[in-house]
Amino acid sequence: MIVKSYKTHKIKTRDNIYKILDKYLPNLKDKSIVAITSKIISITQKDVIPVKDVSDKDELIKKEADSYVEAPVPTPYGKVFLTRKNGHIVFTAGIDESNADGNYILWPRNLQKKTNDIWEYLKNKHKLKNLGIIITDSRFNPGRTGTLGFGMSWCGFEAVKNHVGEKDIFGRNIEWIKVNVIDSLATAAALAMGEAQEQTPLSVFTDLSFVKFQDRVPNKKELDAVIWPMEKDLYGKFLTAVKWQKGGGGK
Numbered sequence: 001m002i003v004k005s006y007k008t009h010k011i012k013t014r015d016n017i018y019k020i021l022d023k024y025l026p027n028l029k030d031k032s033i034v035a036i037t038s039k040i041i042s043i044t045q046k047d048v049i050p051v052k053d054v055s056d057k058d059e060l061i062k063k064e065a066d067s068y069v070e071a072p073v074p075t076p077y078g079k080v081f082l083t084r085k086n087g088h089i090v091f092t093a094g095i096d097e098s099n100a101d102g103n104y105i106l107w108p109r110n111l112q113k114k115t116n117d118i119w120e121y122l123k124n125k126h127k128l129k130n131l132g133i134i135i136t137d138s139r140f141n142p143g144r145t146g147t148l149g150f151g152m153s154w155c156g157f158e159a160v161k162n163h164v165g166e167k168d169i170f171g172r173n174i175e176w177i178k179v180n181v182i183d184s185l186a187t188a189a190a191l192a193m194g195e196a197q198e199q200t201p202l203s204v205f206t207d208l209s210f211v212k213f214q215d216r217v218p219n220k221k222e223l224d225a226v227i228w229p230m231e232k233d234l235y236g237k238f239l240t241a242v243k244w245q246k247g248g249g250g251k
Helices: 017-024 038-044 057-064 111-125 181-193 220-226
Strands: 002-006 032-037 048-050 067-069 073-075 078-080 082-085 088-091 103-105 131-140 147-155 160-162 178-180 202-206 244-246
Touching (some): 002 181, 017 111, 032 038, 111 147, 147 181, 178 181
Antiparallel strands (some): 131 147
């Protein structure tokens, strides 16, 4: 696997995502995957709110979250809301202030449709049979220092590699191992693109022998399979032990 990131100008709300892709991406090869940070999708869709226009950030978080723990959680870094957004467990409903030019950057609206549209656009432009798209963000994992990337949406390849029913190297049946391809790639992309002043919100993967490409957008069953219900999660007892309140879901 090879991953390379690409530097852009400072993306603002006046920019167009397709013009950005045209200007900064190289000529794409068949069986490549393009990773794009969700932040520039949000900015170019104008999914932002000026900080000066928000009197209470806590209320904005509740409005954007699908659900949230009823009170901010004390941490060594201040109080933060634990939230669930689009099936992901994140802090503050994913609202970001870094590299935001005085705005709160919200998670992109209608993200899977935008991902599908970008896939179709780049696939046709570069005349490719196989192409993948990942929209990435970063989050914290319990017990680990620093951020890791994860895939918010994808198109053009199988996001999960299922090993259930196979045998390990000693012939033992594999009962529940599935590899999360989308988050593994998103983590590599986040490392290549950086989190601070790098200004490299795009990256391209090549030499992906382990990826199974698809010449279509993901269906509902495939989309649902990536999001694991809290009740089935290995950490489910912890996640369901707290009281969750219904949020506004970004409406």
